[in-house]
Amino acid sequence: MTDFRKLAGKDINELIPYKPGKPVKELERELGISEAIKLASNENSLGVPELAKKAVIEHLDEMNFYPYGDAFYLRRKLSSLLEVNPDRLLFGTGSNEIIELLIRTFAKKGDSILSYFPSFSVYGIIAKAAGIECKWIKVKDDFYVDFDKIKENMDEKVRIVFLANPNNPTGTYISAEQLEDFMEFVNENTIVVLDEAYVEYVDAHDFPNTFRLINKYKNLISMRTFSKAYGLAGFRVGYAIGDKEAIDMLNRVRQPFNVNMAGQIAAEAALDDKDFLRKSIKNNREGKKYLYTEFKKLGLKYVETQANFILVNVGDGEKIFNKLLREGVIVRFLGEALKEYIRVTIGTPEQNKIFIDKLNKVLGGTQ
Numbered sequence: 377m378t379d380f381r382k383l384a385g386k387d388i389n390e391l392i393p394y395k396p397g398k399p400v401k402e403l404e405r406e407l408g409i410s411e412a413i414k415l416a417s418n419e420n421s422l423g424v425p426e427l428a429k430k431a432v433i434e435h436l437d438e439m440n441f442y443p444y445g446d447a448f449y450l451r452r453k454l455s456s457l458l459e460v461n462p463d464r465l466l467f468g469t470g471s472n473e474i475i476e477l478l479i480r481t482f483a484k485k486g487d488s489i490l491s492y493f494p495s496f497s498v499y500g501i502i503a504k505a506a507g508i509e510c511k512w513i514k515v516k517d518d519f520y521v522d523f524d525k526i527k528e529n530m531d532e533k534v535r536i537v538f539l540a541n542p543n544n545p546t547g548t549y550i551s552a553e554q555l556e557d558f559m560e561f562v563n564e565n566t567i568v569v570l571d572e573a574y575v576e577y578v579d580a581h582d583f584p585n586t587f588r589l590i591n592k593y594k595n596l597i598s599m600r601t602f603s604k605a606y607g608l609a610g611f612r613v614g615y616a617i618g619d620k621e622a623i624d625m626l627n628r629v630r631q632p633f634n635v636n637m638a639g640q641i642a643a644e645a646a647l648d649d650k651d652f653l654r655k656s657i658k659n660n661r662e663g664k665k666y667l668y669t670e671f672k673k674l675g676l677k678y679v680e681t682q683a684n685f686i687l688v689n690v691g692d693g694e695k696i697f698n699k700l701l702r703e704g705v706i707v708r709f710l711g712e713a714l715k716e717y718i719r720v721t722i723g724t725p726e727q728n729k730i731f732i733d734k735l736n737k738v739l740g741g742t743q
């Protein structure tokens with residue numbers, strides 16, 4: 377009999393698959409309700425930008441063709457908006473694919489990658505599948521990055537350092553000064569990847585100016601996405617900005633038609649929908665303020681966020697997560713290491729209010 381476990385090998389057997397949030401419709405079906413809300417995956421609660429919808433519909437008749445292999449129009453628009461040379465941009469099926477391309481291109485068996493913990497688990501999953509160790513360096517008690525500890529753990533085997541900034545699931549950030557200090561420390565043959573999936577939401581004044589830094593440090597790569605503030609998570613489009621030679625190497629590994637046609641068209645149109653982006657950022661800022669106030673009223677400690685989600689201490693995260701689920705509110709429980717917490721995506725004002733009412737109820741207060 378075919379032994380698939382044996383064929384896959386030790387590393388694959390040891391992998392714990394990424395667990396996505398439950399679909400809203402599925403929860404509604406299970407509970408027999410009609411108005412469940414999903415605040416679990418840091419998606420954009422304002423929906424899809426109108427200009428993106430319109431553009432995709434207009435181009436439906438072209439879906440018999442393969443997508444533009446080099447994301448021609450999207451690349452042209454983005455390069456002009458960001459004022460970076462087109463050959464410094466790489467597009468992927470979400471930034472998830474770019475993480476995979478980075479690891480496959482620049483890390484080999486016996487090398488390691490490094491990130492901090494807790495952070496985006498996908499770095500470790502992709503590395504392990506390729507037989508590459510991921511060193512997870514615990515954050516400080518306040519959830520901020522411990523650069524002293526990271527420096528202690530840097531050795532010649534570390535090929536890529538993934539720094540989610542802002543970080544998921546904590547919402548904390550690395551300042552310009554911390555990043556520059558680390559870039560001065562790090563060996564030029566170690567690639568530092570700034571995963572800036574939530575960068576559009578940042579309020580902090582001392583947040584790094586990525587464009588200045590990627591021009592200064594050849595080994596620094598920034599990774600961004602259309603999944604969050606641009607409202608296109610389902611279309612799966614992300615991109616990286618880096619040194620021309622780094623992008624050239626990544627392009628050699630990339631599948632020719634990796635970013636689908638609908639995604640390219642939607643992303644290009646979303647870049648024109650400035651109003652949607654503005655509204656998304658404003659909604660997030662106001663929602664954050666509202667949720668902070670309500671958490672304070674409920675006596676709950678939370679981590680101040682630079683992103684579109686908040687990590688909040690509810691005592692018993694798993695219990696509250698399950699109780700909220702039964703009330704039709706999907707949030708995220710993050711496992712043993714963060715067992716007192718849930719992570720909630722900032723929603724529309726209506727969704728935030730429902731979440732707070734239900735949270736109050738499941739915590740034992742009155743609705």
Ligand SMILES: Cc1ncc(COP(=O)(O)O)c(C=O)c1O
Nearest residue numbers: 470471472496544573601603614
């Ligand atoms: C820190 C971080 N990086 C990357 C991603 C992946 O985004 P994408 O949808 O572009 O693959 C996420 C998604 O939640 C994230 O939180």
